[in-house]
Amino acid sequence: MELKQLADSKSLPDFINSIEQKNTSSVVLGATYYIREDGSAANKAAATSCAAAATSMSVATHNAETFAVGDTIVLCESPAFTSTINPPSSGSASGYITYEGDHDGNGVRATVTNGIYRLLVRIDYLKIQNVHFTTSKKAVVFSSGGSNHWIRNCLFDSLSQQGIFGNGPDADNYSQDWLIEYNMFQNIGVSTDSASADINLSGFARRWTMRHNTHAGDDSTHGVDGVTFSNNNVAGGDGAGHIIEYMNCSNYYENCVDFKGAKPSSGGEGGSIVRDSTFSGNSGTEGLAHIQYNSRDVTFERVKFLNTTSNAIALVGKGAGNDTVGHVTVKGCALISVAIMTPPLWITILLVPMAAISARIRQARLASACWIFTNGKG
Numbered sequence: 242m243e244l245k246q247l248a249d250s251k252s253l254p255d256f257i258n259s260i261e262q263k264n265t266s267s268v269v270l271g272a273t274y275y276i277r278e279d280g281s282a283a284n285k286a287a288a289t290s291c292a293a294a295a296t297s298m299s300v301a302t303h304n305a306e307t308f309a310v311g312d313t314i315v316l317c318e319s320p321a322f323t324s325t326i327n328p329p330s331s332g333s334a335s336g337y338i339t340y341e342g343d344h345d346g347n348g349v350r351a352t353v354t355n356g357i358y359r360l361l362v363r364i365d366y367l368k369i370q371n372v373h374f375t376t377s378k379k380a381v382v383f384s385s386g387g388s389n390h391w392i393r394n395c396l397f398d399s400l401s402q403q404g405i406f407g408n409g410p411d412a413d414n415y416s417q418d419w420l421i422e423y424n425m426f427q428n429i430g431v432s433t434d435s436a437s438a439d440i441n442l443s444g445f446a447r448r449w450t451m452r453h454n455t456h457a458g459d460d461s462t463h464g465v466d467g468v469t470f471s472n473n474n475v476a477g478g479d480g481a482g483h484i485i486e487y488m489n490c491s492n493y494y495e496n497c498v499d500f501k502g503a504k505p506s507s508g509g510e511g512g513s514i515v516r517d518s519t520f521s522g523n524s525g526t527e528g529l530a531h532i533q534y535n536s537r538d539v540t541f542e543r544v545k546f547l548n549t550t551s552n553a554i555a556l557v558g559k560g561a562g563n564d565t566v567g568h569v570t571v572k573g574c575a576l577i578s579v580a581i582m583t584p585p586l587w588i589t590i591l592l593v594p595m596a597a598i599s600a601r602i603r604q605a606r607l608a609s610a611c612w613i614f615t616n617g618k619g
């Protein structure tokens with residue numbers, strides 16, 4: 242029953258009681274279990290605290306258990322986890338299964354050096370928070386679809402590949418509706434590996450929201466890209482629906498965001514928005530924002546582009562069949578200390594033969610601080 246109907250049909254005390262019942266019935270409160278790298282508890286029921294190895298379960302024991310909606314699995318602060326944590330169970334729309342790295346709230350987070358992975362099995366509704374990921378190749382990976390993961394307040398530090406990697410295997414199993422917020426990414430990947438972005442949405446991913454994250458590379462040896470969208474096969478017009486907002490990005494070798502698109506005949510990375518963010522400093526040649534292959538329908542709003550020696554935004558056609566980059570809207574953005582290229586001033590079109598540009602990009606317009614490109618294929 243809608244709240245308005247409830248309010249009309251009941252006295253005030255009954256109405257308040259109804260709301261309380263409505264709230265409590267919608268939240269599933271589960272059990273709390275404890276996991277330690279050196280844990281020796283026989284099963285989850287015996288994993289009752291971080292106080293000793295005997296009262297917490299090992300990673301292997303955890304990986305073989307099942308958990309219920311609303312459960313919390315506490316990652317004990319020490320020793321550091323060197324085993325790979327494989328979450329065995331999904332939450333649901335009624336509640337997450339939570340992986341908590343700082344259960345005592347003292348600011349010291351559990352350290353995970355070999356990642357939280359689930360491959361080849363679809364897992365949904367995990368909440369991963371307050372964990373320090375380091376040393377791993379990849380930190381958080383869900384590769385077989387998976388929806389509604391919520392990753393917050395984690396530190397991703399000194400990884401050799403991706404911080405967060407998600408993809409779906411096919412159009413029936415999108416990796417979708419993730420929320421990634423208030424995390425710090427620093428020194429992720431290597432500059433020679435374009436796949437080693439801080440966050441890599443790589444195949445059938447849609448509707449991810451990334452907000453209030455800080456991304457810092459070191460300009461040369463680490464930090465190739467901040468967020469990379471690649472091969473997500475979103476059909477033209479569908480819209481991938483990704484949102485990036487309040488992203489603080491600095492010192493990447495290449496791009497803060499890279500919409501890599503898909504190869505011909507597949508969809509691009511359309512229908513996404515980047516807003517209220519700051520992109521600063523890169524030493525490569527691609528630009529702070531990179532939009533290529535079939536990517537389209539990307540909007541930049543109120544983004545500051547600072548201190549790049551290449552391009553603020555580069556639109557990159559790749560030749561026949563790969564040239565449908567378009568519908569890129571830029572409004573209210575600020576450009577500061579950017580090397581000015583030949584026209585257009587700060588959106589640069591690369592690798593497309595000049596003679597072909599007019600056929601591929603029919604309209605380029607500057608209206609106050611707003612550029613609009615409309616793709617000729619409409």
Ligand SMILES: [Ca+2]
Pocket residue numbers: 318342343344345346347348349350351
């Ligand atoms: Ca703690």
Ligand SMILES: [Ca+2]
Pocket residue numbers: 435465466495496499527531
């Ligand atoms: Ca790139």
